Amino acid sequence: MEGSKCFLNLMIIALYLSYFVQSLEIGETCSTSSQCDAGLSCQSCPANGNTGSTCTRIQPLNPTSKVNGLPFNQYSWLTTHNSYAITGVNSATGSLLLSPRNQEDSITNQLKNGVRGIMLDTYDFQNDVWLCHSTGGTCFNFTAFQPAINVLKEINDFLESNLSEIVTIILEDYVKAPNGLTKVFDASGLSKFQLPLSRMPKNGEDWPTVDDMVKQNQRLVVFTSKKDKEASEGFAYQWNYMVENQYGDDGMKEGSCPSRSESSSLDEKTRSLVFQNYFTSNPNSTQACADNSSPLISMMRTCHEAARLRWPNFIAVDFYQKSDGGGAAEAVDEANGRLTCGCDSLIYCKTNAPFGTCDAPPPKSAPSPVAGGKDSSQKPSNFPAGNADSTTIGLSSLVMISAASLLMW
Numbered sequence: 001m002e003g004s005k006c007f008l009n010l011m012i013i014a015l016y017l018s019y020f021v022q023s024l025e026i027g028e029t030c031s032t033s034s035q036c037d038a039g040l041s042c043q044s045c046p047a048n049g050n051t052g053s054t055c056t057r058i059q060p061l062n063p064t065s066k067v068n069g070l071p072f073n074q075y076s077w078l079t080t081h082n083s084y085a086i087t088g089v090n091s092a093t094g095s096l097l098l099s100p101r102n103q104e105d106s107i108t109n110q111l112k113n114g115v116r117g118i119m120l121d122t123y124d125f126q127n128d129v130w131l132c133h134s135t136g137g138t139c140f141n142f143t144a145f146q147p148a149i150n151v152l153k154e155i156n157d158f159l160e161s162n163l164s165e166i167v168t169i170i171l172e173d174y175v176k177a178p179n180g181l182t183k184v185f186d187a188s189g190l191s192k193f194q195l196p197l198s199r200m201p202k203n204g205e206d207w208p209t210v211d212d213m214v215k216q217n218q219r220l221v222v223f224t225s226k227k228d229k230e231a232s233e234g235f236a237y238q239w240n241y242m243v244e245n246q247y248g249d250d251g252m253k254e255g256s257c258p259s260r261s262e263s264s265s266l267d268e269k270t271r272s273l274v275f276q277n278y279f280t281s282n283p284n285s286t287q288a289c290a291d292n293s294s295p296l297i298s299m300m301r302t303c304h305e306a307a308r309l310r311w312p313n314f315i316a317v318d319f320y321q322k323s324d325g326g327g328a329a330e331a332v333d334e335a336n337g338r339l340t341c342g343c344d345s346l347i348y349c350k351t352n353a354p355f356g357t358c359d360a361p362p363p364k365s366a367p368s369p370v371a372g373g374k375d376s377s378q379k380p381s382n383f384p385a386g387n388a389d390s391t392t393i394g395l396s397s398l399v400m401i402s403a404a405s406l407l408m409w
Ligand SMILES: *[C@@H]1O[C@H](CO)[C@@H](O)[C@H](O)[C@H]1NC(C)=O
Pocket: 092, 093, 094, 095, 141
C-alpha cells in the first residue's frame, strides 16, 4: 500500500511538473511569456494574420559567440531606432508628451536583450542635454523625454558590469552648446570607454578587432550627425565612416535599397560600416511585427546587393521585440552568420571552425509547432539566456504545490 501511494504521489508531482515547467520553443502556442524558453516572448501578429499567441524571439545570439576576434565591422549589431522613445513613459518635465514612441522597454532592458546599437536624439534644453523627439532642432516640454545623462548612465552601468560587451551610440545631434556632448558623456562616466577617433578607419579599412577593443577597454563607439564635432570635440562624424539606406516608408519599398541623402552611396567602399534602417515613417506597433519579419530579411538581402555585397553592421528597427517568430533577432543572426562564418545564420556556425563550415539547418518538414499545441518533450535552447526569473517563479510554485499535495496525502 505504501508503495502505490508513493507512486501515485510521484505521478501527481509529475503532472504538476509538466503543467508548470513548460519551456516552449519558438513557434509554440503560449499564453504568457514565462512559459516560453529564455530569450522568447509570447505574442501574436494579427497584421500577418497570426492571431494566436506563440513564443517569439526577442534576443539575437551574441555576435561574437562563434567567431571572436574579427574586426568590429565584421559583425552585425541589433539597433533600436529612437531607443529612448518608450511607450508609456512621461516627460521628465511633467508635461504631456506628444512625441511618437518607437520602443517598449528601457535602455537597460534593451541592452539585456542584446541590443548593441542605441539611437538617440540630443538637444539643448533647460541648460542641459536632453533626449527629445522634436522638429526644427528645438526641444519643447511636450517633445522632451528626459535628460540624456540618465540614459547614458544606463549604458555606462551596462558596460561596467559586462566587460566584453561593445555598444554603439548613434546621435541625431542638435546640441549647439560648446562642449555640450563632451560634458554629458564625461558626467555619465561613458567617456572612459570611447574608442578614440584615431582608431577609426577613414578610408574603408577594417576597424580594430573586437577583442582588441575589449582589451583596451574601448568598448563604446559614438557617432554624431554634426560634422564640426569631429574637429571640435572628437566625436566621429557618422557619414565619414558609415553608409546608410533611406529610413522611413521610402526605405521600405520592396526590391530597392536607396541610400539616405546624408550618406554616401551605399556602394561606397571608403566607408567600412553599413547601416540598415527598416521602420515606417510613423511608428506603428501593430504593423511592426509584420515589418520586422520576412520583409526585413528580404530588404537586408536587397541592401546587401546595393552595398556591393556587404551585410549590414547595424540593423535598426522600431519595436525590436515584435515579429511573427524570428524577427530582428533572426535578421541579425543571419547577417552575423554570413559575416563571421559564411553560414546562413550564426546558429549554424561552428565555434572557431574554418569559414564556411556549417551545421546543417534542421529539416524544414518538422511538424508545425503552431498547430501542435503544448508538447514540451525535448527543448534544446539555442538562444542566449536572459529571462531566468520566469523559470524561477514556475519552479517555486511547483515546489509549494508538491509540498501541499504531500501534506494532503
Ligand atoms: C516646462 O517644464 C518645466 C519643468 O521642467 C517648467 O518649469 C516650465 O514652466 C514648463 N514650460 C512650459 C512652457 O510649460
